[in-house]
Amino acid sequence: MKRIPVVDTSCIxxxxxxxxxxxxxxxxxDTAILLLGYDNMLxxxxxxxxIYQTKYGALRCNELIGTRYGRRVQCSKGWLxxxxxxxxxxxxxxxxxxxxxxxxxxxxxxxQLDLKPGSVVIESGTGSGSLSHAILRSVAPSGYxxxxxxxxxxxxxxxxxxxxxxxxHLVSVAERDTCKNGFGLECVADAxxxxxxxxxxxxxxxxxxxxxxGGRICSFSPCIExxxxxxxxxxxxxxxxxxxxxxxxxxxxxxxxxxxLANLGGxxxxxxxxxxxxxxxxxCIGHIEYDTGGRDAKNTKKRRGDGDTPxxxxxxxxxxxxxDGGNGGDAGDGRTKMSESASFVFKTAHPPVQMPGHxxxxxxxxxxxx
Amino acid sequence: MFVGDNGDSLxxxxxxxxxxxxxxxxxxxxxxxxxxxxxxxxxxxxxxxQLIENSATFSKKTDFAxxxxxxxxxxxxxxxxxxLRPTTRLLAEMYFNxxxxxxxxxxxxxxxxxxxxxxxxxxxxxIVMETCLGLVLGAxxxxxxxxGVIINFFTGTAPSRPAVDAFSYPDSYKSVIYDVPLDLxxxxxxxxxxxxxxxxxxxxxxxxxxxxxxxxxxxxxTSDPTGDLTEVSMVxxxxxxxxxxxxxxxxxxxxxxxxxSEAVDTxxxxxxxxxxxAAGEREExxxxxxxxxxxxxxxxxxxxxxxxxxxRQLKAKTLHDAKVILAQRDMDGLIVASRFHPTxxxxxxxxxxxxxxxxxxxCQHQEPLLDCYMKLKKRGGVVLxxxxxxxLREYQVLPSRTHPQVNMSGTGGYLLTGTVVERxxxxxxxxS
Numbered sequence: 001m002k003r004i005p006v007v008d009t010s011c012i013x014x015x016x017x018x019x020x021x022x023x024x025x026x027x028x029x030d031t032a033i034l035l036l037g038y039d040n041m042l043x044x045x046x047x048x049x050x051i052y053q054t055k056y057g058a059l060r061c062n063e064l065i066g067t068r069y070g071r072r073v074q075c076s077k078g079w080l081x082x083x084x085x086x087x088x089x090x091x092x093x094x095x096x097x098x099x100x101x102x103x104x105x106x107x108x109x110x111x112q113l114d115l116k117p118g119s120v121v122i123e124s125g126t127g128s129g130s131l132s133h134a135i136l137r138s139v140a141p142s143g144y145x146x147x148x149x150x151x152x153x154x155x156x157x158x159x160x161x162x163x164x165x166x167x168x169h170l171v172s173v174a175e176r177d178t179c180k181n182g183f184g185l186e187c188v189a190d191a192x193x194x195x196x197x198x199x200x201x202x203x204x205x206x207x208x209x210x211x212x213x214g215g216r217i218c219s220f221s222p223c224i225e226x227x228x229x230x231x232x233x234x235x236x237x238x239x240x241x242x243x244x245x246x247x248x249x250x251x252x253x254x255x256x257x258x259x260x261l262a263n264l265g266g267x268x269x270x271x272x273x274x275x276x277x278x279x280x281x282x283x284c285i286g287h288i289e290y291d292t293g294g295r296d297a298k299n300t301k302k303r304r305g306d307g308d309t310p311x312x313x314x315x316x317x318x319x320x321x322x323x324d325g326g327n328g329g330d331a332g333d334g335r336t337k338m339s340e341s342a343s344f345v346f347k348t349a350h351p352p353v354q355m356p357g358h359x360x361x362x363x364x365x366x367x368x369x370x
Numbered sequence: 371m372f373v374g375d376n377g378d379s380l381x382x383x384x385x386x387x388x389x390x391x392x393x394x395x396x397x398x399x400x401x402x403x404x405x406x407x408x409x410x411x412x413x414x415x416x417x418x419x420q421l422i423e424n425s426a427t428f429s430k431k432t433d434f435a436x437x438x439x440x441x442x443x444x445x446x447x448x449x450x451x452x453x454l455r456p457t458t459r460l461l462a463e464m465y466f467n468x469x470x471x472x473x474x475x476x477x478x479x480x481x482x483x484x485x486x487x488x489x490x491x492x493x494x495x496x497i498v499m500e501t502c503l504g505l506v507l508g509a510x511x512x513x514x515x516x517x518g519v520i521i522n523f524f525t526g527t528a529p530s531r532p533a534v535d536a537f538s539y540p541d542s543y544k545s546v547i548y549d550v551p552l553d554l555x556x557x558x559x560x561x562x563x564x565x566x567x568x569x570x571x572x573x574x575x576x577x578x579x580x581x582x583x584x585x586x587x588x589x590x591x592t593s594d595p596t597g598d599l600t601e602v603s604m605v606x607x608x609x610x611x612x613x614x615x616x617x618x619x620x621x622x623x624x625x626x627x628x629x630x631s632e633a634v635d636t637x638x639x640x641x642x643x644x645x646x647x648a649a650g651e652r653e654e655x656x657x658x659x660x661x662x663x664x665x666x667x668x669x670x671x672x673x674x675x676x677x678x679x680x681x682r683q684l685k686a687k688t689l690h691d692a693k694v695i696l697a698q699r700d701m702d703g704l705i706v707a708s709r710f711h712p713t714x715x716x717x718x719x720x721x722x723x724x725x726x727x728x729x730x731x732x733c734q735h736q737e738p739l740l741d742c743y744m745k746l747k748k749r750g751g752v753v754l755x756x757x758x759x760x761x762l763r764e765y766q767v768l769p770s771r772t773h774p775q776v777n778m779s780g781t782g783g784y785l786l787t788g789t790v791v792e793r794x795x796x797x798x799x800x801x802s
Binding site: 082106142 | 459478479483485487489492493512515700724725726727728741743744756759760761762763769789792794
């Protein structure tokens, strides 16, 4: 097998292994992840005598070195956590040099390419190295990644990052226009990943790069026209099991909703009495709970079927009236006998109001041996 | 199939379906004719040709419809299959298509995320608790390739994992697994004093593996409260030694083996522990058990006393080693994917996970994960808690006919992910 010798030893930090293997304590040269709040993370390099300014005050590396990862660190204006780097945390903190692939697509790519320790992978282009880190995690310690980009600075930066992350021995980063010149590799790869504007130009080179026993290929394209052309070329070249898909993640907002009961006028027995306080302490959150509020609160809906969502709750899920509690307004006119605080309380996983609707299409195919 | 020249059919729709009428007379060949051809040894290609020839409507169909017709008939009369080496991808697809409920509705994209979010890789020390026929465990094994430690908590009397067998892994892959019965979880903490001592002496998993076998045996028998359950444990060990992972009575009826994988013999070198006292509690007497399972114990006489003893010792040693490893509370991650309510499982096992390591909980329902989310928030010591669901859509990509597949999977389960961190004193003091 031919490996391109590109190791640039000038930027190696002695003793760093932040990504290759877990370790207990923070050491000089580690790339660590700083957690300042939900979805508020930074990556930083632990260096001796270095002081980082955070929104919670100064963070002195010297005070971190030798302490455990995952410990709460007190700064002058608040606390934060220093976390061990993982490919997933790197993806959300890395310096963007290009558009990057995110966790959902990455997990699908690694899975569908059958990556495991020992796999040899070709990637074009390297971009910001988001996917590369996940590939390297999965193929280590015995696999290898050949990654290509036609942008000189990106290549240099990626190479430096891999070294800093203790992954340099598993990867070669080369500056190369693969659309024109291919990979310069033959019979080495178990898997090929393409994130290029015109992947069809590279497919013949990709075919040559596969080992004799074949392997899996993936192409990421934002536009359906690209997918169309890629699939046609794959078919022509003898790839099979061609499959195009999209995968999107929805992140739910977990919260307790306090939905007021409408005042339907007093005196009429319109539902079950507020006798369900027992269900308030049910261990299962999926159970519907009634907050009986005042002692003589009446619930408008009779609903004891466990797990069923009352008809009203879903439509109101989209409204923003989470916390306004009481059903004010009509309280003063004297017609109501219902407690103002009577409400239907439930725990819910609220779908995102807005979410990414498209990242790109993933096209997978298999090359079987002749 | 890509038929290159069809691209212009949209522009020149010289044919359409205005004259096509659904009727039984459209195909002149009868069911019997086709059966006769099959019996007469007529090849699949020939049958499809005959069907086309005898179809009154084929020539009136559009090119696309003709292509679709041929494809459909070929699928029926010309079945082609390829023999492939098992991979996580193929097995996950197979199990999901065959019976998603048996694997808790774990769709491929969910499994892919479990593996990535849990940062599964060689040299990790992972805790896995799953009831997905061993699919999750098998996938983890593939990504670890025999390097590291997997503490596998199983329910019932013996681990049942036909999917792992279907991978046909080499023994080295299996050697990293330490099977521990889940119902021993609560005794793990109380019984680790001795384990802690040895952990200090031998703080590596390798040294833990090579420890003397006599000590764990003693430890195991002392944990047996009644002392008269030896018979049960022998029976247990023997069952496992033969690789019979049949459904335990206490384990409900949902564990259904997959015939293809059952043919693969369970590797006898796998370490397996069964809780003697717990087994005793489940079963009234050893005798009653014998009656229940008499049929499956026919081969009992072929196992010698010495073999049984060796198996028992092996199990006891595995349990001891697992305790030593867990006592360090330094595991690199926790994966839970089961049909049981995740909260109690997660809360019992999370204490063994080191700070700054991932937690991944899969469930086919959303509500248990909501509960788990709330309880973990209350407990503290977990950051970046996230409840997600993925949406997977496949596409038909054909010239001039590209569109999303007509059918798609509605759910592939839900995931709760997070990162375990050190708990603060206030969090520890909070009443649970």
